[in-house]
Amino acid sequence: MFDEFLHWRSADDISQTGHLFTSNTLLPVGPYYPGVEIVTNALSMLSGMSIFHTALIVIGVARLLMVLSLFLLNERLTNSPRMAGIATIIYMGNPHFLMFDAQYAYESLALPLLTFVLLAIELRQVASVRFNGLKPMAPIVMFAKIQHKSLRGDLRWMFVTILIVLATVAVTHHITDFFLDGVLVLWAIIYMFLRLKPLYRSYVARIALIGMAFSLVVALHIGNPVVEYISSFIKLAVTELNHILTGMSTARPLFQSYTGQPTPIWERILTLLSQLLVLSGFPFGLLCLWLRFRRNALAITFGVLVLCYPLVQVFRFTTSGSELVDRSAAFLYIPISTVLAIMIIQLWPTRWLTWKHLLSLTTTLLVIALGGTILGAGPSMSLLPGSYAVAADTRSIEMEGIQAATWTRTYLGPNQRIATDRTNQILAATYGKQRIVDSIEDHVDVSPIFFSTQLGPDEAGIIRTAKIHFLVVDMRMSKERPLLGFYFDEAEIGAYQHTRPVDPRSLTKFNAISQLNKVFDSGNLVIYDTGGLINAPEKH
Structure with a gap:
């Protein structure tokens, strides 16, 4: 894929020169976020394998980390393995899971690390509650003392792990890093509004500050063009949308390539149906989330993030902003999958399930997965196998x-x-x-x-x-x-x-x-x- 060539060049430059931040004219911002290339080169040097074969292993492990972290995060949130499994299946139906986030690129590693950070923070908070509940009072049994000391050590190691992964995300992918900072800030603010803990004592708030500090250090590195790179892209998309709304230009034609080739009818139906199923589940999912998890700050954070998905869809009618919509799905489907899974568990509990319910739910999940995959794959002429095509x-x-x-x-x-x-x-x-x-x-x-x-x-x-x-x-x-x-x-x-x-x-x-x-x-x-x-x- 196109982006893989860009990161292959950076990885090969590091391997040949032994230095970071070598110039990459096709992706100037890439060398300033060399996380995936560093891991690849380290494994290549240790194993003696080529960059190509090492990259396959790195991305394969990253995808395994993504699936396991997402499952465990949802299981931790809802205390339901069934809900966690459904949420993971829904996430796999996002437009970028099958292809874009399986390529050798910085998002493919950073996104699993983001999910792991959310899981580690949630687990750390649970351990912190146990730790506070075990603070010794006057006469305490030896077992409680040992457990108290063990939990204190666990908390320290978990904190160190979180810091290491936060720093890794900061040097791996800019968009993922900024999104993670936004999630942590929103999580801390919701903690404050729920009055679970004062903001100055919030563990999430401290982690959010550290994460933003890491982001600033990398973004302000001499020569890093990330601010101009992202702002110019957003400015172009907003300007084009404004021109469409004011009638100065026409909207981008949907279900048609730029060569005029229309998308097959069955692909259009599956794509539209999958998106309608996802969007129609939001009201019920948010209601179920509020009824069952309104005291859970991370669950409420996910509920707020879900509302961003329908808002960004308006950019799908622009040529430059359509990429923004597709790229956002990989991030927003993390909360979306949780909210929709909560709805399914709430409306169709296990004790009420019949074979008809199972068939309808399985069909719905299949449509979401197929429609999302088709949407993320793009025009069929760009897919292999096939003969040569110009600019494809x-x-x-x-x-x-x-x-x-x-x-x-x-x-x-x-x-x-x-x-x-x-x-x-x-x-x-x-x-x-x-x-x-x-x-x-x-x-x-x-x-x-x-x-x-x-x-x-x-x-x-x-x-x-x-x-x-x-x-x-x-x-x-x-x-x-x-x-x-x-x-x-x-x-x-x-x-x-x-x-x-x-x-x-x-x-x-x-x-x-x-x-x-x-x-x-x-x-x-x-x-x-x-x-x-x-x-x-x-x-x-």
Whole structure:
């Protein structure tokens, strides 16, 4: 998957250089959150396995941690293994569980750690209550003294464990870290409103302060672009939504790829039905939660977080904000699964269950899981197996592109400044070890170089200003529209609005320019050396 290439590059850089925070032009914020890469490299060095095979083990263990932590957290909350099992099944139906959070990326490790922290804090509070109840009075039996000492040691170890995992989350994934801080702050505030304990004495409040301190230390690290990275994304989504609401632009078409291919009817029905089942369960779930768990601060916290899910759905009608909706599901389904499981246990207790009830509940859970998986998978054209597709991420990775990228490393040398399309960017950055020029790191839109039918002064100026050493041209861009809606990145001209493929003349114009030297040609991929153009004197 696309993100896996970005983290593979960071992990490989750490392995080769022995240093953290090496530059990653395709994901500038990634090197500042190297948690998953650190774990991968440590295991790779100890075992002697490759980065690839070690990454599979790391993500596999992380997913096991996620499932076990979620089950135990729900069991701790409700004292019901049945409810915990149902909640875990519901969570597995979230759009990101099967694919996105199974890839080699920082969220895939940070999310299980977040769930583990919530479990550890809840267990620590239970142990703390037992500890306070065992404080020795005048004559006390030896057994009570031993138990008192044992619990005190448990509390210390649990506190140390929580701190270690909090710090790990802070250096693994920014969004997960910020979400965890928000949950802890909300949890502490609800503790205060429930008058379970004064805020200054709240254990959760202290953990929340420590967690925010960790977050600030990492976010304020010199060079960390996380604030600009997240704020620009949110600003773009809000601006686009505002334009849609005010009639300045139209909403993103649903159930249709950017190439115009419609989603099959059965997939539409399952997707809509799964979301309707989840949303329709909220009122009843929240009512059941209030009736049974209104004195449980974490349960009430989950109830409040559930309300965020329908609110963010409005961004699904925007091109940039639709990713925000999908990414939020992995986090918000933690409380959603708890609330819906509470509803199921409350409305259908075991003693009332018949085979008809079991069949209907099983069917409902199956629809939620299938609909969520289809929603998270995206257009069917982006899935494997299948033939090559333009700008389709996984479906765009093939041997010709890999061999071209490997050729650049062998014959051009690493760290050459290269401009190319999205697919060849990740191949050149990983297999070729090249320095990609793009709008994310360099704030340079290279698409006019490839879209224009002539290499005029403006296009030549981009090459000179950005010091682009090589152009990698993929001729297949002239055959299909981009499945993702853009060829290079979201900042390109006409992103999400391409009505036809790139004009072939735009991609072949480089052959007629004497200052460009063709150094590689595999049929679909052509590489040009721009040295003659960069070093040539400008005409005035």
